[in-house]
Amino acid sequence: MLAKRIIPCLDIKDGQTVKGTNFVNLRQAGDPVELGRTYSEQGADELVFLDITASHEGRKTFTDLVKRVAANISIPFTVGGGIHELKDVDRLLSAGADKVSINSAAIKNPQLIDEIAKHFGAQVCVVAIDAKQTPQGWKCYLNGGRVETDKYLFNWAKEANERGAGEILFTSMDHDGVKTGYANNALATLSDSLSIPVIASGGAGAMEHFRDTFIEGKADAALAASVFHFGEIKIPELKLYLSEQGINVRR
Amino acid sequence: MNIAIVKYNAGNIYSVDYALKRLGVEAIITSDKEMLMKADKVIFPGVGEAETTMNFLREQKLDALIKDLKQPVLGICLGMQLMCRHSEEGNADCLGIFDIDVKKFQPTRHEDKVPHMGWNTITDTNSALFKGFDKEEFVYFVHSFYVPKNEFTAATTDYILPYSSALHKDNFYATQFHPEKSGVVGERILRNFIEL
Numbered sequence: 001m002l003a004k005r006i007i008p009c010l011d012i013k014d015g016q017t018v019k020g021t022n023f024v025n026l027r028q029a030g031d032p033v034e035l036g037r038t039y040s041e042q043g044a045d046e047l048v049f050l051d052i053t054a055s056h057e058g059r060k061t062f063t064d065l066v067k068r069v070a071a072n073i074s075i076p077f078t079v080g081g082g083i084h085e086l087k088d089v090d091r092l093l094s095a096g097a098d099k100v101s102i103n104s105a106a107i108k109n110p111q112l113i114d115e116i117a118k119h120f121g122a123q124v125c126v127v128a129i130d131a132k133q134t135p136q137g138w139k140c141y142l143n144g145g146r147v148e149t150d151k152y153l154f155n156w157a158k159e160a161n162e163r164g165a166g167e168i169l170f171t172s173m174d175h176d177g178v179k180t181g182y183a184n185n186a187l188a189t190l191s192d193s194l195s196i197p198v199i200a201s202g203g204a205g206a207m208e209h210f211r212d213t214f215i216e217g218k219a220d221a222a223l224a225a226s227v228f229h230f231g232e233i234k235i236p237e238l239k240l241y242l243s244e245q246g247i248n249v250r251r
Numbered sequence: 252m253n254i255a256i257v258k259y260n261a262g263n264i265y266s267v268d269y270a271l272k273r274l275g276v277e278a279i280i281t282s283d284k285e286m287l288m289k290a291d292k293v294i295f296p297g298v299g300e301a302e303t304t305m306n307f308l309r310e311q312k313l314d315a316l317i318k319d320l321k322q323p324v325l326g327i328c329l330g331m332q333l334m335c336r337h338s339e340e341g342n343a344d345c346l347g348i349f350d351i352d353v354k355k356f357q358p359t360r361h362e363d364k365v366p367h368m369g370w371n372t373i374t375d376t377n378s379a380l381f382k383g384f385d386k387e388e389f390v391y392f393v394h395s396f397y398v399p400k401n402e403f404t405a406a407t408t409d410y411i412l413p414y415s416s417a418l419h420k421d422n423f424y425a426t427q428f429h430p431e432k433s434g435v436v437g438e439r440i441l442r443n444f445i446e447l
Contacts, residue, residue: 005369070269071272071273074273074432074435098266122366166368196364221369250389
């Protein structure tokens with residue numbers, strides 16, 4: 001049976017891992033390659049490396065770091081941040097990334113999803129969506145939550161799916177960094193309406209939150225950062241707990 | 252030990268090279284026919300689309316060469332599918348090393364998403380690739396087409412239906428999953444291939 005995936009996310013700034021609360025107040029959390037290798041050895045199923053400053057500073061993603069990760073780590077990894085066009089994708093895949101995550105670029109130019117899927121295969125294209133609840137419903141945001149868009153979460157995720165996205169990585173900005181659990185209602189709606197896997201992001205604070213997002217949120221994978229970086233949750237213990245809860249995980 | 256990786260218009264060639272380097276093996280990445288024929292072992296990786304890739308292999312005359320190799324050959328993912336007779340992906344005629352056709356997954360339940368992506372188990376392993384395996388192990392898959400069970404099935408995975416997650420016939424070995432991305436289990440499979 002296909003295993004539910006646990007995915008540590010490493011937010012990168014200037015070659016170092018950082019993680020903020022509600023996308024501000026960044027704290028240092030170590031060397032990305034060392035941290036990634038440690039997670040891989042502990043049983044992480046995939047890794048995500050996000051260049052969090054790329055979007056608003058226009059910085060190109062760190063190809064050298066991607067090469068170092070590919071050389072040292074034997075599990076799949078996704079790279080995001082600073083991807084604007086097909087040649088950015090080509091550069092990152094050539095450097096050894098397995099998938100790319102696009103967020104702002106996809107909202108500004110949805111055709112990019114079609115192009116990535118056509119050139120490199122749907123499995124390469126992870127569409128990341130940052131959304132917040134508003135009186136009008138779940139709305140998508142850009143640039144770490146600073147810019148509101150006219151897109152709504154469920155419609156946009158459906159469109160991305162139809163255009164050829166391989167996975168949707170949904171971060172609830174209301175839940176991110178708060179550590180009270182994932183946005184499971186919205187996740188379940190996504191999972192029911194899409195034909196591609198959904199990765200839950202934002203809100204992990206305890207092991208039960210992972211169980212809940214796999215069961216109530218129907219997520220295919222759960223992503224978290226600070227709970228792993230600061231050792232609040234250890235992956236082997238988390239996987240033991242999840243398997244005891246009847247969830248199929250790789251151990 | 253002289254290991255060659257077939258260089259063609261496919262992704263993940265460098266991932267395989269990195270994985271071999273982690274095992275202390277320096278491979279040659281080449282489409283040179285002499286070098287491929289002289290190698291002790293040949294790895295035929297692949298991420299891409301079947302028809303486009305087969306056309307490329309034919310143009311380069313690599314199709315006949317791969318079929319005629321006598322040393323151990325390991326096909327990975329699309330590489331494995333191209334070693335079969337025909338693929339529903341692009342209605343492509345393939346190399347025909349394994350006399351079986353590649354089908355597209357037809358999910359019947361919403362939760363059976365395609366591509367089959369992530370970690371799944373391999374069972375009923377019966378090839379030297381899996382020497383020393385004494386329990387079900389998880390390996391990493393990404394694919395939308397599959398090889399049905401057949402006389403060459405060397406490992407079985409159950410997703411939508413039980414299908415061939417590895418094949419073996421004579422000097423030809425193949426895995427649908429990615430050993431180069433399957434952590435320590437994948438490293439054991441690659442090492443088993445290197446030590447054949």
